[in-house]
Amino acid sequence: xxxxxxxxxxxxxxLTLARDLRRRKARERQGYFVAEGVRAVEELLRSPLDxxxxxxxxxxxxxxxxARLRHALGARGVAVLEVSEAEFASAAETESxxxxxxxxxxxxxxxxxxxxxxVARLLVLDAVQDPGNLGTILRTxxxxxxxxxxxxxxxxxxxxxxVVRSAMGTLFYHPALSCTWETLDAFRREHGVALWGADAxxxxxxxxxxxxxxxxxxxxxxxxxxxxxxxxxxxxxxxxALRIASDVExxxxxxxxxxxxxxxxx
Amino acid sequence: xxxxxxxxxxxxxxLTLARDLRRRKARERQGYFVAEGVRAVEELLRSPLDxxxxxxxxxxxxxxxxARLRHALGARGVAVLEVSEAEFASAAETESxxxxxxxxxxxxxxxxxxxxxxVARLLVLDAVQDPGNLGTILRTxxxxxxxxxxxxxxxxxxxxxxVVRSAMGTLFYHPALSCTWETLDAFRREHGVALWGADAxxxxxxxxxxxxxxxxxxxxxxxxxxxxxxxxxxxxxxxxALRIASDVExxxxxxxxxxxxxxxxx
Numbered sequence: 401x402x403x404x405x406x407x408x409x410x411x412x413x414x415l416t417l418a419r420d421l422r423r424r425k426a427r428e429r430q431g432y433f434v435a436e437g438v439r440a441v442e443e444l445l446r447s448p449l450d451x452x453x454x455x456x457x458x459x460x461x462x463x464x465x466x467a468r469l470r471h472a473l474g475a476r477g478v479a480v481l482e483v484s485e486a487e488f489a490s491a492a493e494t495e496s497x498x499x500x501x502x503x504x505x506x507x508x509x510x511x512x513x514x515x516x517x518x519v520a521r522l523l524v525l526d527a528v529q530d531p532g533n534l535g536t537i538l539r540t541x542x543x544x545x546x547x548x549x550x551x552x553x554x555x556x557x558x559x560x561x562x563v564v565r566s567a568m569g570t571l572f573y574h575p576a577l578s579c580t581w582e583t584l585d586a587f588r589r590e591h592g593v594a595l596w597g598a599d600a601x602x603x604x605x606x607x608x609x610x611x612x613x614x615x616x617x618x619x620x621x622x623x624x625x626x627x628x629x630x631x632x633x634x635x636x637x638x639x640x641a642l643r644i645a646s647d648v649e650x651x652x653x654x655x656x657x658x659x660x661x662x663x664x665x666x
Numbered sequence: 667x668x669x670x671x672x673x674x675x676x677x678x679x680x681l682t683l684a685r686d687l688r689r690r691k692a693r694e695r696q697g698y699f700v701a702e703g704v705r706a707v708e709e710l711l712r713s714p715l716d717x718x719x720x721x722x723x724x725x726x727x728x729x730x731x732x733a734r735l736r737h738a739l740g741a742r743g744v745a746v747l748e749v750s751e752a753e754f755a756s757a758a759e760t761e762s763x764x765x766x767x768x769x770x771x772x773x774x775x776x777x778x779x780x781x782x783x784x785v786a787r788l789l790v791l792d793a794v795q796d797p798g799n800l801g802t803i804l805r806t807x808x809x810x811x812x813x814x815x816x817x818x819x820x821x822x823x824x825x826x827x828x829v830v831r832s833a834m835g836t837l838f839y840h841p842a843l844s845c846t847w848e849t850l851d852a853f854r855r856e857h858g859v860a861l862w863g864a865d866a867x868x869x870x871x872x873x874x875x876x877x878x879x880x881x882x883x884x885x886x887x888x889x890x891x892x893x894x895x896x897x898x899x900x901x902x903x904x905x906x907a908l909r910i911a912s913d914v915e916x917x918x919x920x921x922x923x924x925x926x927x928x929x930x931x932x
Contacts, residue, residue, distance in 0.1 A: 651805070654918065
């Protein structure tokens with residue numbers, strides 16, 4: 401063994417690592433996640449996050465954008481392992497990952513590190529289950545100026561590869577983090593953050609005068625099938641709804657979140 | 667051959683038909699589409715659309731809701747063919763279709779048959795490409811009281827199985843139809859319908875006084891990557907935008923459509 405083996409990661413281990421990181425437990429234990437597809441890996445390179453390595457297939461460099469990305473990975477000193485299409489497929493989680501995935505460190509984020517403006521919006525995810533919905537919600541929250549997105553137990557893992565992909569890079573800088581009700585309760589008490597819940601039987605958001613909106617407001621949105629949980633319902637100071645046609649059961653949770661956040665923006 | 671062979675469809679043909687209907691050309695030629703999954707088939711049974719038949723796997727009846735659905739199909743006189751998991755998978759298009767798909771007639775819908783209220787919102791889809799986004803947009807349009815959704819050339823087929831699935835049943839009654847620019851232009855002239863386009867460089871929709879909104883307004887939304895087309899840009903009387911953070915490139919098209927429709931509702 402050369403001494404360099406200890407500081408330069410053995411590239412062949414990257415495939416095993418990527419496969420392992422498909423499981424939430426492995427991501428939590430190892431502190432890494434996987435970003436798949438050209439766009440997500442480009443965004444990752446633009447972010448401050450630490451890259452551990454990348455897997456590519458020979459086909460990546462066939463298209464100009466892929467070739468540029470492969471070059472950029474090398475130029476940044478990222479360990480790149482070229483694997484066969486079959487090996488790549490055994491590690492990838494998303495649809496058409498375009499022959500590139502990168503492994504990076506999950507950023508350490510804590511509720512206590514948040515710089516909370518005097519007028520702020522937070523988003524609380526109460527058992528949102530679909531990774532595509534969660535990614536779209538994170539992208540929406542970042543776009544609509546939400547200070548932080550807090551994922552409560554029962555919500556799909558923020559660092560699931562499908563969430564990372566559909567968040568379109570926003571997860572790399574938007575402060576999204578997992579927390580418990582206890583942590584959130586303490587944070588809300590300390591910083592004077594009101595909690596509202598999205599619920600079809602709530603007050604129409606259009607009917608609320610701007611002055612009833614608390615300066616610091618967390619909006620809680622619930623599960624795709626069952627809506628907000630009893631825990632959120634018990635804590636919410638107000639339930640708010642959107643005006644929708646009586647013959648439609650509900651809006652998609654990402655669409656509903658987008659409309660509510662836009663209606664409630666400071 | 668018994669004479670009944672001519673009126674009761676041979677069930678074995680249903681598998682071939684379902685496989686064929688994965689192609690848009692086959693759907694257009696045959697006038698049928700496929701709805702996959704328990705929820706979509708339940709909604710189809712509740713709709714006025716004509717069912718041609720259904721494919722099920724033995725596993726469907728294992729869960730109570732599946733067993734009820736299988737019974738309901740039989741009770742409605744729908745030809746049901748039980749196939750193996752492998753045969754079913756060879757016909758299904760969506761993720762986890764839950765062992766049930768139904769074949770139904772594409773409803774005949776024409777722009778000229780629309781009953782257009784004096785105050786109305788229309789939605790115009792200008793090359794929306796992702797089936798999941800299109801389905802979510804249809805669900806959103808139905809929920810937000812849009813009179814009709816018009817899919818222009820370049821937009822993914824409305825009757826694609828993934829669109830049908832993510833529209834959650836709304837496609838079975840919300841008047842969504844494909845049309846050309848020429849048909850739309852003539853319709854707009856005849857009925858006095860204004861056309862606005864969604865574009866990041868447009869006027870902020872929040873800044874528009876309610877009185878500038880035309881009573882009959884069609885909102886055009888564009889492709890996920892490239893936005894609205896030159897054809898829409900040339901025709902739009904106004905471009906409208908949402909207020910989003912400068913470091914986020916864009917909102918998801920279904921989320922943006924939902925927010926704009928909510929902001930522009932009559």
